[in-house]
Amino acid sequence: MTLHLHCFGESGNAYKAALTLTLCGIDWEPVFVDFFHGATRTPEFRALNVMGEVPVLVGDDVKLTQSGTIQLWAAERTGRLLGPSRAEALRWLLFDNHKVSSQAGALRFHMNFLAPEKRSPQVMDWLSGRLRAALQSMEAQLGQTPWLAGEEVTIGDIACCGYLYYPEPFGFDRAEWPAIDAWLDRISALPGWRHPYDMMPGRPSDRATIS
Amino acid sequence: MTLHLHCFGESGNAYKAALTLTLCGIDWEPVFVDFFHGATRTPEFRALNVMGEVPVLVGDDVKLTQSGTIQLWAAERTGRLLGPSRAEALRWLLFDNHKVSSQAGALRFHMNFLAPEKRSPQVMDWLSGRLRAALQSMEAQLGQTPWLAGEEVTIGDIACCGYLYYPEPFGFDRAEWPAIDAWLDRISALPGWRHPYDMMPGRPSDRATIS
Incomplete structure (x- = not known):
């Protein structure tokens, strides 16, 4: 198959x-x-x-x-990729869907793929603020544990990183987020990445x- | 407990x-x-x-x-509330988190709970367009099956309806969406609702x- x-x-x-x-x-x-x-x-x-x-x-x-x-x-x-607690892994996967990718995907689309005359500074500001709030929660967690759900990499990590390796600008600068930056390095070092x-x-x- | x-x-x-x-x-x-x-x-x-x-x-x-x-x-x-396929139920739960509640919750907050001087017509228009696109997918599915995941009510339905019973205006008028309207009646008729x-x-x- x-x-x-x-x-x-x-x-x-x-x-x-x-x-x-x-x-x-x-x-x-x-x-x-x-x-x-x-x-x-x-x-x-x-x-x-x-x-x-x-x-x-x-x-x-x-x-x-x-x-x-x-x-x-x-x-x-x-x-x-389930870790010791599926609920903890799912929690971060759901947080991603609701708060991280929802904003990052839409903001990146708006800033890069939409025709310039259709872009709205107000919408971009609003999405940017929401994305920063979500990144702050991730940064806080990753300041305490190497992976979002704790000591092991899970599908929660692979959800939350979904938009964060793209080169197009969307207001995300790894240098501003040291714990997220180190975590993205850990993910990209996984065999097969x-x-x-x-x-x-x-x-x-x-x-x-x-x- | x-x-x-x-x-x-x-x-x-x-x-x-x-x-x-x-x-x-x-x-x-x-x-x-x-x-x-x-x-x-x-x-x-x-x-x-x-x-x-x-x-x-x-x-x-x-x-x-x-x-x-x-x-x-x-x-x-x-x-x-799992139905015959957990994957089908989860699919709608995730769609809700990503596309329905993300927009409906933010739009309702913006239109009702944020101080008027902080509201942005551009942000409200943008959220409204995104919400309508998500509601169109729900309306299309509910025109074919009584519940989002098919013949049985699941956690996918209980996710997608999360913001749709609130009385505060957020651009959602049940009369515009006949299949969603009938589905909301089916949910609110469930024992214990x-x-x-x-x-x-x-x-x-x-x-x-x-x-």
């Missing part, structure tokens, strides 16, 4: 699934979704996922959407901004 | 936990968190939850934060806007 992950390089949400699968030792192949040319808005894609989002993982006996669902599936299937643009097809240099 | 849920009435995130516990038949008592007077920003609260958020569920042998963690714990403990303001202490009429 080949597992196919519908994804594109710019998606931090897809990256969380891709990196989790890889770190769990599960083989997968990417299926490129041309998000920037409307692929997630087609009836065909909506039939695959009514939410109109990547990632979607498809295999002979499985179809999963939402990065967190795929992350938990991979972790439970292999017994990896790769950068999102080296793991999934599609990157900004392939195209122009959205009009 | 008495389970204490740290919460306040205006929090749709706390409501998801409160309603799930109740529908699962688990006894709990509320501990009022005076969010609007800074209670979640105190060192004492941060020691309880570094994220500075409700809900927090505390019992003799358990401390859980993030509504989704509490929802999954309650569902797995009792075998209720109560409105957030009847389930948790604290409501807007108790105080003035934030300054």
Whole structure:
């Protein structure tokens, strides 16, 4: 059985699934979704996922959407990345979805991929403030423990880092956040780690901004 | 053992936990968190939850934060609200955290609880557009199945409805969304259902806007 992950390089949400699968030792192949040319808005894609989002993982006996669902599936299937308490791992995965990636993904999109005339300084300021508040919680935790859920790396870490390796500016400067910076180094030192643009097809240099 | 849920009435995130516990038949008592007077920003609260958020569920042998963690714990403990596929239930729970409550909660806060001079029309427009996109996905699914994950009510439904019973305006009018409207009626007809303001202490009429 080949597992196919519908994804594109710019998606931090897809990256969380891709990196989790890889770190769990599960083989997968990417299926490129041309998000920037409307692929997630087609009836065909909506039939695959009514939410109109990547990632979607498809295999002979499985179809999963939402990065967190795929992350938990991979972790439970292999017994990896769960740590001693699944609840602690899930807590950080959910915090990511609600407070970290929600803001970081939207802010990065706004600052880099949206046509300049459609950008709103007020929206960017607001998202930036919300993102900083979330990063402060992560920085506080990582000042106490090496990984978000404690002494072991979990799917919570792989969720929260989803947008933090991207080079496009979104107001996140690792130098400002020493505990997060060291933690990102620990994650990228894990065997099998790769950068999102080296793991999934599609990157900004392939195209122009959205009009 | 008495389970204490740290919460306040205006929090749709706390409501998801409160309603799930109740529908699962688990006894709990509320501990009022005076969010609007800074209670979640105190060192004492941060020691309880570094994220500075409700809900927090505390019992003799358990401390859980993030509504989704509490929802999954309650569902797995009792075998209720999981439906035939935990992955399908979780998928909607995660969609809520990422796309529904993130926008609905922030927009409702902005439109009702933030001091008028701090409100930004641009931010409200942006959040409103994002919320409508998420509601469209829910409406599409609920046009096909009675519950988000299919034929049975799950924690995914109890997550996605978290902010949708509140009376304060945030651009959500049930009459515009017939499938969501009928689904909210199905949820509120479940034995044990109560409105957030009847389930948790604290409501807007108790105080003035934030300054």
